[in-house]
Amino acid sequence: MRTGGGEALANGLGQPLRIRRITLLGDDLYCHQPFCEAVRQQQIDFLFVCKPGSHALLYEWVADFTRTGEVQVLERIRWNGKQRLTERYRYINQVPLRDSDDALLVNWCEVTITNAKQELVYRNAWATSHTIDEYNVVQTVAAARARWKVENENNNVLKNHGYHFDHNFAHGKQYLSNFLATLNLLAFLAHTALEWLDEAYRAVRSSAPSRRTFFETYVLCFNSSF
Numbered sequence: 066m067r068t069g070g071g072e073a074l075a076n077g078l079g080q081p082l083r084i085r086r087i088t089l090l091g092d093d094l095y096c097h098q099p100f101c102e103a104v105r106q107q108q109i110d111f112l113f114v115c116k117p118g119s120h121a122l123l124y125e126w127v128a129d130f131t132r133t134g135e136v137q138v139l140e141r142i143r144w145n146g147k148q149r150l151t152e153r154y155r156y157i158n159q160v161p162l163r164d165s166d167d168a169l170l171v172n173w174c175e176v177t178i179t180n181a182k183q184e185l186v187y188r189n190a191w192a193t194s195h196t197i198d199e200y201n202v203v204q205t206v207a208a209a210r211a212r213w214k215v216e217n218e219n220n221n222v223l224k225n226h227g228y229h230f231d232h233n234f235a236h237g238k239q240y241l242s243n244f245l246a247t248l249n250l251l252a253f254l255a256h257t258a259l260e261w262l263d264e265a266y267r268a269v270r271s272s273a274p275s276r277r278t279f280f281e282t283y284v285l286c287f288n289s290s291f
Contacts, residue, residue: 088112088195090212093119096192098162098169105169105194112209115173115192122164123192127173130157139199150186153177154206156197172197176206227277228253 088110089095096113104111117124130136139154155175161168174197175190191209195201223230228249256276259266273279 086110088193088208090209092212096120096162098165101162101169101171101192101194110194112191112193112195112205114209115171115190117190120162120192122168123160123162123171123173126160127157130160131155137199137202139202141203149181151179152203153179154202156202158196162192174202174205222276223249223253226275227280 089104089112091111091113093114093116095101095111096115096119101111101113115123127136136155136157139156141152141154143150143152153176155177156173158172159170160173162171163169171192172195173190173192176188177185178187180186189210191206193205193209195205197205222228230246230249256266260270270276270279273282
């Protein structure tokens with residue numbers, strides 16, 4: 066949905082998403098008014114990265130409301146198992162997404178994370194259609210950051226950890242490339258299920274430092290035994 070996302074939603078993809086109360090996650094590329102309006106027209110919510118460089122007017126409003134004390138702030142200290150982190154959340158509702166009379170009003174939140182030495186660990190901000198308050202701002206930010214969890218634990222594994230999903234499988238004239246890609250996805254699904262449910266599989270995987278080593282060592286040995 067990178068280039069034709071608004072059209073795709075308008076052409077019927079919005080119905081199953083709306084029924085399931087889906088919230089779309091995305092980077093700053095998606096955080097522009099035409100796409101956000103197309104999403105809302107389908108009664109679907111969004112939670113998109115919102116960078117200062119591409120949303121100058123929105124951040125002017127945030128700066129003005131900060132000076133008047135209307136931007137809400139929530140701080141908490143969290144131990145992540147290695148160090149003490151200070152998380153500072155800022156949020157405000159109903160700010161314009163762009164500089165126009167018909168600007169879409171969105172809700173904005175930001176998190177800044179520093180360590181015990183006051184060094185910046187992480188900072189990011191988002192625009193969303195969900196109303197933000199002191200009770201859900203932490204969960205909203207966690208949901209927004211979970212997009213990278215999907216990227217790292219799903220897409221990155223498929224591309225770089227033995228599945229070779231970055232290959233285009235340009236074989237055959239009709240269906241072979243799709244078929245081979247589907248086999249890759251099914252293998253990843255099966256391995257994930259086995260890691261959750263099968264003790265023998267977990268024992269074998271624990272002896273291999275990576276999935277790539279697991280494939281190259283155990284799977285190849287298994288195949289050569291036939």
